Amino acid sequence: MSRYWKGKWIWAPAQDESGNGSNVYYYFRKEIELKNLSPSYRLYITADTRYRLHINGQPTGSGPAMCVNHYQYYDVIDVTPSIEEGINCIALEVYRLGSIPGPSGLLAELTDADGAVLMSTDDSWRTVKADAWRSDTQFFRMSMYSPFQEHYSSTREPVGWKESGFRDDGWARPRIWSGPVSDSPPAVAPWTRLIERDIPKLIETREYARAIAYMEESIELMNRMRSEDLSIGLSMAGQPLQFTMIHRAEGLLGAEGGDTELRCSVGHLSRELDGIYNPCIVLDFGRSINAYLELDLTAAAGAVIDIGYAERLLNGRFNNAVEGMYADRYEARAGRQKFRSYHWKSFRYIKLMLRSGTEPLMLHRLQAARCRYPYEERGSFHSSDQLLNQVFRICKDTLDLCSNDSIMDTPWREQAQFVGDVSAVTLGGIYACFGDVLLPGKFLRQSAANQLPDGLLPSVTNSLANDSLHPDYSLWWVWGLWQHYRYTGEEQWIHRYYPHVLKVVDAFLGYVNHQGLIEHMPYAVFIDWAHLDRKGVSTPLNALFYGVAGAVEAMAEIKGDAYTRERLRMARSKLKNGFDAVLFCPERECYTDASFEGKQSPRISEQANTSAIYWGLCSRARAQRIFDRLWGEDSLIHTESQPFHTMITLRALMSAGMREQAVALVKDRWGKRMALKGATSTYEEWESNGSRRNGGFTPIMRTQSHAWSAYPAEFLLYGLAGFEILEPGCGKVGVKPFAGAFDYDIVIPLPQGLLRVSRKAGMSEVMAPPLVKVVSSEKGGDARGQQSIQ
Structure with missing residues (x-):
């Protein structure tokens, strides 16, 4: 429901040209006299880009959640403890990032316990440019949140401006932004959707x-x-x-x-x-x-x-x-x-x-x-294998580190909510480690609000400053939506966002060739930071589409959409029939990266082959032979998956019944390449001082706090417990504890409570919440729903 606002969007006066610049700060203030105090007061407030609030000289809050202006978040702050009888001063430092063209503004209203608006932003406020901050500071273009260095001179701050009684008669009246028909929000562009904060306050x-x-x-x-x-x-x-x-x-x-x-x-x-x-x-x-x-x-x-x-x-x-x-x-x-x-x-x-x-x-x-973000520490992993304990700790800590007002790829560099990173890895880790559904829900809604006219989603959905578009990221968002429904059991997610899903599917079906394969999408297919051949018919992209289209078939079943269900059944059948003929190389006994103009790529990668295995496009026997060709005595020269796509490798190993090999891979890659090197969070790539994305070694810095590399946080809980969701909402789950060479205790948060799985001295024990039915899992280890290997 849209909230009716009496407040107006205000900003620097029109004659102040600096208000249209980048990296500028403005002071705003308003005094209000309050008698016969109400039991409570709330301040409804937002700003583009950010605000820092003081009431009667005391810091009282900041915000809003990082967002795009056509889907603008606002905060509701209980300011009762800050309000005094008599004259009260509301003072704000409002920041304009200005990384994209367009206006900036402040919108606020103070209400009492009855909801009556006592004060709102209008032209009775006073404002002045905050020259305490230097505007022309160093700009780091990769950052979404704070790309400018902060230079602050306390000698330039007006003394006492945050308190009542300050003489602000030399300050200007703000301008009021108007829409084509009204100056009342939300009928003022670009802030045409005003969304109340839908996640808890940060701690x-x-x-x-x-x-x-x-x-x-x-x-x-x-x-x-x-x-x-x-x-x-x-x-x-x-x-x-x-x-x-x-x-x-x-x-x-x-x-x-x-x-x-x-x-x-x-x-x-x-x-x-x-x-x-x-x-x-x-x-x-x-x-x-x-x-x-x-x-x-x-x-x-x-x-x-x-x-x-x-x-x-x-x-x-x-x-x-x-x-x-x-x-x-x-x-x-x-x-x-x-x-x-x-x-x-x-x-x-x-x-x-x-x-x-x-x-x-x-x-x-x-x-x-x-x-x-105020996660509860609910999921846990403890084992007699100290290296696995270390791996779990750094992965879980990375998920925590990358969770703020939005879910970030890394807080050190971009602070960007990359759709593929979050959907493929971070959401599953959040469910497994914390059982939180609010921050994932915000991500899914916020990302859907950015859908483009062609049906795809931009790669970053908490900022408009990054205009990259990777088509596989849109597929990952559909998969993330499906997994959110499976974990929560709430069908509203499918009903609300099914139209968005259909637009994504239509975008891909527009590039299906005569063999049923996705070919020549005019965007930068990502897959992984690795030297992959992506031209023409991409093997991992087609495998991903095949798997995600299967999830959309299930959504169509829920919606009673027989047309889409049949359309995708036929599309998947045709893709599967053409997949091997175009992309499998009998001489090398594995899948090539791609096919371009009728010729198979000479490149072989872990990404292409494990995608085919995980998404159910090859038989179990072929999967075993592919793993031999990747890692056996007669292995082929191939491209190794980086941490992001190794999550598909681990899922493929579990799909093939090779959990012991999956555990060994976690120890070999995350254990030896990160934990034993002293990592306290997970690296973006296997090496910190360079990237092999172009085939050679490019000496560029990689982050050491990247959430897309934190998949073992989910794997060490779900994979070792052999956990899978058999009914949406986790009312029925499968468990098949891993019988390895070490003991372990696992706690998995479910909507109904905590599921505990332990193995000691060769004996397994499972304790589930009363409303959860546990059965022995035939497949085990992937709460996202296993793909069938024939």
């Missing part, structure tokens, strides 16, 4: 640095051509402390805190030194976190602290100039003060550098306000 916990990685001092030199880029100075190599001072550095560690004193060199004042040296401290938080950095300090006016963020060290040193140039600058006023970054960053390491500090600066406390 904040305080975390502290665990170790000092190293200290140094660095000569200060200005890059005159790129003064806006803090990462250059922060990444310069330093020298041992000689001319600067860092006293009681250990005070920056732990929750107790302590007074850490820093001072730059002063020898340049008397010309004893050629230049200024700045003290630097690199702190290690022990693992990657998403957090706002908070400082409590006493400083002289004009002292500057630069803060760099990184998820790892390079050659043992801090460097964020190569990639991920995330950094803040804080210019202090005189006296004691606090700083909190406006935007959260993802980091394990931070580097503090004091500039312009010829007088001592005292850091009383440094802490990180970690923000995360």
Whole structure:
């Protein structure tokens, strides 16, 4: 149901040209007198791009959830504890990212317990550009959430503007945005769908640095051509402390805190030194976190602290100039003060550098306000195999790290909600580890709202700044929708989004050739970060379509849509008949990557062959022979799956009854290549310092916090328990515990409660919630519904 708004979308006055720029901040404020206080007050609020709210000088909230403006989220905040009798001041710092053309705005309403609107955004508010933030800072185009560095000068902030009584008569009245027929939301473009926040509020916990990685001092030199880029100075190599001072550095560690004193060199004042040296401290938080950095300090006016963020060290040193140039600058006023970054960053390491500090600066406390989605710790895995325990821990922690207001590929680089990543891997991991359905539900709805006219979905659905389109990602979204229904048992998901599903299917059927195969889709087929032949008829894309079309057949059955059911039955039958004839190579006894203009590709890949196996396009006997050709004594030279597509490899092994080999693969790849190397979250590819996507080795940085690589979090629960959903909603499930060489205890959250599976001393035990019927699984290990191998 659409909410009726009395408030108006407001923004900087029309004559203020900076309001149309990028990386700009504005102050907005309004005072309201309240008598005979109501039992409760709510603030309905949203902004494009973000807001930070203060009531009577106190921080009260921030938001909204990252979104596209045609599907704009708003928050409902209980502000009762902040409201006082008498004059109240509502003050906001509103940020415009401006990475895409179009207007920005603020919309808010204050209501009492009866729902009466007491205050709303209109032209009686006051606004001014927040010059405390520099706008022309370094831009890192890969980031969706905070691509600009944050430079903040506290000396430029108007004193007392967040409190009542401040003289704002010099501030401007805001402009009001109007639609073609009305200025009342939601009839104002581009914010034509206003959606109340449909997930819980994020939680904040305080975390502290665990170790000092190293200290140094660095000569200060200005890059005159790129003064806006803090990462250059922060990444310069330093020298041992000689001319600067860092006293009681250990005070920056732990929750107790302590007074850490820093001072730059002063020898340049008397010309004893050629230049200024700045003290630097690199702190290690022990693992990657998403957090706002908070400082409590006493400083002289004009002292500057630069803060760099990184998820790892390079050659043992801090460097964020190569990639991920995330950094803040804080210019202090005189006296004691606090700083909190406006935007959260993802980091394990931070580097503090004091500039312009010829007088001592005292850091009383440094802490990180970690923000995360409020998952319940429900699913668990413990075994006598410590390497598997490590793998599960880093995979589960990665799912947690990549869950915020949206489900991200990685919080360190893009912060993007990539449809394929989430649907193929992250959703299943969230169900298995946490049993949460709200954040997956938001993802499915938000992604559907971005469907394009041709029926496909854009690759990223929490931002319009990324315009990539991978057709296989649209198929993965359909699969994710089907699995969400199977886990929750809620048919509303099928009824609501069946029209979207049909558009996706139609988009693919438009490229079916005379042999029944998808050919020449005019978009970038992704499949995996690997050197694959994708031209013409792509083997893994056709296999994926075959499997997903089977799920859509089942949806058509629910909908009573005989036409679509028969249409897809025939399409799948024709695809299956043509699949082997076009894509199987008898001489090599496996599937080639693709067929182009009637010729099979010379390339062989794990991706193509395990896709054919998992999605039910080859016999069990052929599957066994294919695995021999991939990994046996007479193995072929082939492309190995990266972490993302290894989830299909593991499912294919389970489909073929090869769970022991699947466990060994998890230990060999995630265990040896990540966990034993000290990983605290999962890498984007098997190597961190390069990619083999083009056949050779390209030395580009890979993230070390990528959710699409976290599939073992699901596998070690579902795969070892032999768990599969036999009836939507998990009222009937199959279990077939893995009889391996180690003991284990597994807890799997279901909508009805916790399913416990354990194996000790060769004996298995299963305990299920009262409303769940457990039967012995014939296939086991894939809650998504096994594909049949003939």
